Amino acid sequence: MSIVSGDDVKGTVTLHLKDVSWNQALDTILSITGLVKRQVGSVITVMSLEKMKKGEDDRAALEKKEEADRLKEPHITRVVPIAYNDPEELKKNIEDLLKETKDKDAKDTKDAKDSKAASSSGSVTVDKHTRSLIIKATRRDMDSLLRFIERIDKPTEQILIKANIVETTKSTARNLGIQWGGIWGQRIGSQGLYVTPGGTGGSTVPPGSAFTGGYSPNSGVAGMAGQGFGVNFPAAPILGVGPASLGLMFGNIGGNILDLQLNALQKDGKLNILSSPSLVTLDNQTASAENGEDVPFVTPGTSTSPPTVTWKRAVLRLEIKPHVIDGKNIKLTIVVKKDEANYSMAVQGNPPIFVKETKTDLVVADGETVVISGFTKQKKDNAIDGVPGLKEIPVLGWLFKGEGKSESMEEVLIFITPNIMKPQTVVGIQEGA
Numbered sequence: 001m002s003i004v005s006g007d008d009v010k011g012t013v014t015l016h017l018k019d020v021s022w023n024q025a026l027d028t029i030l031s032i033t034g035l036v037k038r039q040v041g042s043v044i045t046v047m048s049l050e051k052m053k054k055g056e057d058d059r060a061a062l063e064k065k066e067e068a069d070r071l072k073e074p075h076i077t078r079v080v081p082i083a084y085n086d087p088e089e090l091k092k093n094i095e096d097l098l099k100e101t102k103d104k105d106a107k108d109t110k111d112a113k114d115s116k117a118a119s120s121s122g123s124v125t126v127d128k129h130t131r132s133l134i135i136k137a138t139r140r141d142m143d144s145l146l147r148f149i150e151r152i153d154k155p156t157e158q159i160l161i162k163a164n165i166v167e168t169t170k171s172t173a174r175n176l177g178i179q180w181g182g183i184w185g186q187r188i189g190s191q192g193l194y195v196t197p198g199g200t201g202g203s204t205v206p207p208g209s210a211f212t213g214g215y216s217p218n219s220g221v222a223g224m225a226g227q228g229f230g231v232n233f234p235a236a237p238i239l240g241v242g243p244a245s246l247g248l249m250f251g252n253i254g255g256n257i258l259d260l261q262l263n264a265l266q267k268d269g270k271l272n273i274l275s276s277p278s279l280v281t282l283d284n285q286t287a288s289a290e291n292g293e294d295v296p297f298v299t300p301g302t303s304t305s306p307p308t309v310t311w312k313r314a315v316l317r318l319e320i321k322p323h324v325i326d327g328k329n330i331k332l333t334i335v336v337k338k339d340e341a342n343y344s345m346a347v348q349g350n351p352p353i354f355v356k357e358t359k360t361d362l363v364v365a366d367g368e369t370v371v372i373s374g375f376t377k378q379k380k381d382n383a384i385d386g387v388p389g390l391k392e393i394p395v396l397g398w399l400f401k402g403e404g405k406s407e408s409m410e411e412v413l414i415f416i417t418p419n420i421m422k423p424q425t426v427v428g429i430q431e432g433a
Helices: 022-033 049-071 087-108 112-118 139-152 170-176 255-267 396-400
Strands: 002-005 035-040 043-048 076-081 122-127 132-137 158-169 184-188 191-195 202-205 250-252 271-275 278-282 287-299 308-324 329-341 353-365 368-386 401-420
Touching: 022 035, 035 049, 043 049, 076 139, 087 122, 087 132, 087 139, 132 139, 158 287, 158 308, 271 287, 278 287, 278 308, 287 329, 308 401, 329 368, 329 401, 353 368
Parallel strands: 002 043
Antiparallel strands: 035 043, 076 132, 122 132, 158 271, 158 278, 158 401, 184 191, 191 202, 250 368, 287 308, 308 329, 329 353, 368 401
């Protein structure tokens, strides 16, 4: 530590100190002599109180003069092209920054002349044709604004969203299962370790040997389930072939395996794929897809006006808003609307529209599949078949007719798989000489 004294520090002090640190001793001396100290880094400057106040006043006056000179500084204009962000949104941010600068200048200045100068800290306008911002500000503010734009105007991540919307029976939905298909294998010495997703552990067999359990659905073994994502409902074989399993909540699964399983069930008549949209959207932007029909509603005419027809939409609509959290996980805001016209309950030929809607927020890993269910519809059918005429005979007619009743529960399942699209480098085309 170094101590520097000013030319106004004079005099003699007699002290008798014991077991006192040097900084305590210095503070004691300054207190007795009416001096003060200022420390900058490892240097302590000792001076009189009057000289310190004069130095502070001089610095304040210098700062005020520099601020006044800055306010009088002429404005410069820059045209800044915006590559990725919305220029209108970016304009609002810059105007907020300029307003903060103006408020600070107005607070720091006191005389009317400086206040008038502070009221004009800059401006920004948008040129829609070139997607550019026209900024007018002082050179110091301009440098700060350009650095701000450079940090903000960056590419937005894109997310590929694959969806499969299927309609099936309640039993088939259960048979789809909650057990993900697939297996992970790793050679450890002379042994091979295989682990099935959602399992409780691994099993070792010699390399090249057959592996039973979740690896071979046809073996009749359900697999090493029990610690998976939820209740274990193994998938039922189709035409004697054990299908790949799926997850009813969420988990990692290959898109090809998912499509193969759904297509196999559709070919077997166990489900109907309503739609399989693939959507690409930007981070924090909503993507949507819908499938349905416009239902006509007829309003009867009067003696003075003809009947009128209005149309109402009865669609299955899917809205997804993704947000990339850390490059590996994605937050999804999912809204599903299912409006369905029920012609069996029509009133004057106009069917009521049953409305179902669900909204959920969840976080999944990149490439993870989410399944939304719960859109169910119960169907009851009653039919009487028999010999015409004879079946109408009271009581005895039951000898010539039969009654059939059927009941089924239909369910819509929505499989959603988001994938973060990796940025690709665009290589320019080299022209020949």
